[in-house]
Amino acid sequence: MSLITDMDQTSLPCDGCAGRQGTVCGAFDDAGIAALFGLVRQQSFTSGQWIIEQRQPADRAFLLSSGHASVLRLTAQGRRQVIAFLFPGDFFAFSAEPVYQYGALALGDVMACLLSRRQLDTLLDRHAAAGNRLRRRMARLLDSHAELAFTLGRKQALEKVAAFIWYLHFKHHKLGHTGDECPVPMSRTDIADFLGLTGESVSRALTALRTEGVISLPEAHRIQVRDPARLRQIGIVESGLAAEPG
Amino acid sequence: MSLITDMDQTSLPCDGCAGRQGTVCGAFDDAGIAALFGLVRQQSFTSGQWIIEQRQPADRAFLLSSGHASVLRLTAQGRRQVIAFLFPGDFFAFSAEPVYQYGALALGDVMACLLSRRQLDTLLDRHAAAGNRLRRRMARLLDSHAELAFTLGRKQALEKVAAFIWYLHFKHHKLGHTGDECPVPMSRTDIADFLGLTGESVSRALTALRTEGVISLPEAHRIQVRDPARLRQIGIVESGLAAEPG
DNA sequence: CGTAACATTGACCTCCATCAAAAAATGTGG
DNA sequence: CCACATTTTTTGATGGAGGTCAATGTTACG
Structure with missing residues (x-):
C-alpha cells in the first residue's frame, strides 16, 4: 500500500x-x-x-x-x-x-x-x-x-460505527476545530467500505445511536455527539492516546 | 502498535x-x-x-x-x-x-x-x-x-482461510523451505483471532477445502497444498509480489 | 497410559447482507 | 427561487453466513 x-x-x-x-x-x-x-x-x-x-x-x-x-x-x-x-x-x-x-x-x-x-x-x-x-x-x-484490524475483526456493526464517529471527531478537533458537531465528508457507502459493512447497516447503526440519544443528525452529512463517554464506550475505543482509525 | x-x-x-x-x-x-x-x-x-x-x-x-x-x-x-x-x-x-x-x-x-x-x-x-x-x-x-484490512473487511470465511494458508506457504518458502507441505505453528483459535472468525469456522473452512481437494491435512498442524492455483483463486490473493498476510 | 487441551462435527440462532421501496438530499435548468 | 430528475439515505422484509452452544473425536503431554 x-x-x-x-x-x-x-x-x-x-x-x-x-x-x-x-x-x-x-x-x-x-x-x-x-x-x-x-x-x-x-x-x-x-x-x-x-x-x-x-x-x-x-x-x-x-x-x-x-x-x-x-x-x-x-x-x-x-x-x-x-x-x-x-x-x-x-x-x-x-x-x-x-x-x-x-x-x-x-x-x-x-x-x-x-x-x-x-x-x-x-x-x-x-x-x-x-x-x-x-x-x-x-x-x-x-x-x-x-x-x-481490531475494529474490522472483532467489533460488531454498532460498535464499528460508534468508533468511526469517535475517530471523525478526533480528527476534527486535531485539525483545530471545536464543538461537538462535525461534518461527515464521505458517503455512507464509503464508511461501509471502510468498516467492512454495507451502507444500509451503517445507516441503521446511525439511527440506533440517534434513538439512544448518543448522537444527533442535523443533516445527513453532519453529526453531533451528545454523549461522548457513551459513544466511546460503545465503540470500544481504549487506547488513551492514538485513537486514530477506531 | x-x-x-x-x-x-x-x-x-x-x-x-x-x-x-x-x-x-x-x-x-x-x-x-x-x-x-x-x-x-x-x-x-x-x-x-x-x-x-x-x-x-x-x-x-x-x-x-x-x-x-x-x-x-x-x-x-x-x-x-x-x-x-x-x-x-x-x-x-x-x-x-x-x-x-x-x-x-x-x-x-x-x-x-x-x-x-x-x-x-x-x-x-x-x-x-x-x-x-x-x-x-x-x-x-x-x-x-x-x-x-481487505481480508478482514471484505472476504468471507472460506476466502479468509484460503488466503491464510497461501500466506503460510509463502512464508515457508521465503524461509528457504521447499515442497507443498508446511507446518501450522498456531492453534485454530489463533488463526480465527487473526482472521476475525471463530475456531469452529476455521475448522469448517479447512474441511471444506479438504473435501474440495484443494488441500490435505495429514495432521492437524500440517497442511499440504494440492491445488495452489485454486487456493490462490479462492483466497483472492491478487498482489503478485507482496502477498504478506493474505 | 490416562488426562487435559484442542479439533471437528452437529444443531440452532443471531446479526448482518440482500433485495425492495419510500423518503430525503443534491443538483440542474428554467 | 422553484420544479423536476437523479442520487443518496433511510426504512422494511427476508434469507444466509457465520456465531454460539454442545457433543464427539483427536492430539499432546505428564
Missing part, C-alpha cells in the same frame, strides 16, 4: 503550497521543507476524480492541502475496501510495491500538492532528521492500522 | 545472536550490525509465555531467532485480535505509544534476542543507511496491513 500519515500540528503554514493555511510537513526539518516546496506542483480535483490511480506506477506522492480523500482498493470482482480517509494536511506516499495497489479518490473538491517519489526519496536521504521523524510517523500509522 | 517486520533474506547469519542460523538484520549496514550485536541479550521462552506484555512500557524490541510468536491485542472484555504472526528472523519494535498496546506471545519454544528501544534508536540515528532501509521495510509492512 502506501504511507498515509497526518503530519504534525506543530509545524508550518503551507501557503507556498496550498494557497491556504494548513498545518503540515511535520516530518521535515527546515532545510527539508525549503527543498520540498521547490519541487511541489499543485493540482485541483473534483469529486470522484482519482488523485492516484490503482495499478499505476508508484512514483507519485501527494500532500492534501484542502478537502478530503479516501484511499481504497478495488478488486476485479468489484469489492471495495477503504484503507484510510485523508484530511487536510495528510500525506500519501511510500508504497513498497512498484505499482500502487490502492488508489486515492477525491471526496468533493480537493487541492493537492503532488511530488515525485524520486525527489522525495532524495530529499529524505539528504536530511536524516526528516527520515527519523518520518519513521516515528510511520510507527504511529502502523499503530492505527492495528487499531483498524 | 509496533513494527513487526521480516528482515531480508540477503543478509547475515545470526550466530552471535541466536546460536543457530537465521537470516536476519537486513535493515542494518555492517557497522550497524556490529553495534547491534554488542547490545543484544538472548532469552528463551516456552509456549504461552509473553515475550512482550501488553500495557507495559514500550522500551523493548526483539528479534525472533527461532520458533514462532503471535502479536495480539486483548481487550478488557476479553476480545482477542491477532495482528501478526512472527517467524524466525522477524523483528518486533517501534510502537509510537509510550506503552505497548499489543503483546507478543510465544507459540511453542522460542529464542529471542532482546534489546532496548533506546539503544536501537541511537543506533538508527547514527547509521542513516539503516534508517532508510528500515523505512522501506516499514512501507512494506504497511502494504501488508492494508492487505489484512
Whole structure:
C-alpha cells in the first residue's frame, strides 16, 4: 500500500503550497521543507476524480492541502475496501510495491500538492532528521492500522460505527476545530467500505445511536455527539492516546 | 502498535545472536550490525509465555531467532485480535505509544534476542543507511496491513482461510523451505483471532477445502497444498509480489 | 497410559447482507 | 427561487453466513 500519515500540528503554514493555511510537513526539518516546496506542483480535483490511480506506477506522492480523500482498493470482482480517509494536511506516499495497489479518490473538491517519489526519496536521504521523524510517523500509522484490524475483526456493526464517529471527531478537533458537531465528508457507502459493512447497516447503526440519544443528525452529512463517554464506550475505543482509525 | 517486520533474506547469519542460523538484520549496514550485536541479550521462552506484555512500557524490541510468536491485542472484555504472526528472523519494535498496546506471545519454544528501544534508536540515528532501509521495510509492512484490512473487511470465511494458508506457504518458502507441505505453528483459535472468525469456522473452512481437494491435512498442524492455483483463486490473493498476510 | 487441551462435527440462532421501496438530499435548468 | 430528475439515505422484509452452544473425536503431554 502506501504511507498515509497526518503530519504534525506543530509545524508550518503551507501557503507556498496550498494557497491556504494548513498545518503540515511535520516530518521535515527546515532545510527539508525549503527543498520540498521547490519541487511541489499543485493540482485541483473534483469529486470522484482519482488523485492516484490503482495499478499505476508508484512514483507519485501527494500532500492534501484542502478537502478530503479516501484511499481504497478495488478488486476485479468489484469489492471495495477503504484503507484510510485523508484530511487536510495528510500525506500519501511510500508504497513498497512498484505499482500502487490502492488508489486515492477525491471526496468533493480537493487541492493537492503532488511530488515525485524520486525527489522525495532524495530529499529524505539528504536530511536524516526528516527520515527519523518520518519513521516515528510511520510507527504511529502502523499503530492505527492495528487499531483498524481490531475494529474490522472483532467489533460488531454498532460498535464499528460508534468508533468511526469517535475517530471523525478526533480528527476534527486535531485539525483545530471545536464543538461537538462535525461534518461527515464521505458517503455512507464509503464508511461501509471502510468498516467492512454495507451502507444500509451503517445507516441503521446511525439511527440506533440517534434513538439512544448518543448522537444527533442535523443533516445527513453532519453529526453531533451528545454523549461522548457513551459513544466511546460503545465503540470500544481504549487506547488513551492514538485513537486514530477506531 | 509496533513494527513487526521480516528482515531480508540477503543478509547475515545470526550466530552471535541466536546460536543457530537465521537470516536476519537486513535493515542494518555492517557497522550497524556490529553495534547491534554488542547490545543484544538472548532469552528463551516456552509456549504461552509473553515475550512482550501488553500495557507495559514500550522500551523493548526483539528479534525472533527461532520458533514462532503471535502479536495480539486483548481487550478488557476479553476480545482477542491477532495482528501478526512472527517467524524466525522477524523483528518486533517501534510502537509510537509510550506503552505497548499489543503483546507478543510465544507459540511453542522460542529464542529471542532482546534489546532496548533506546539503544536501537541511537543506533538508527547514527547509521542513516539503516534508517532508510528500515523505512522501506516499514512501507512494506504497511502494504501488508492494508492487505489484512481487505481480508478482514471484505472476504468471507472460506476466502479468509484460503488466503491464510497461501500466506503460510509463502512464508515457508521465503524461509528457504521447499515442497507443498508446511507446518501450522498456531492453534485454530489463533488463526480465527487473526482472521476475525471463530475456531469452529476455521475448522469448517479447512474441511471444506479438504473435501474440495484443494488441500490435505495429514495432521492437524500440517497442511499440504494440492491445488495452489485454486487456493490462490479462492483466497483472492491478487498482489503478485507482496502477498504478506493474505 | 490416562488426562487435559484442542479439533471437528452437529444443531440452532443471531446479526448482518440482500433485495425492495419510500423518503430525503443534491443538483440542474428554467 | 422553484420544479423536476437523479442520487443518496433511510426504512422494511427476508434469507444466509457465520456465531454460539454442545457433543464427539483427536492430539499432546505428564
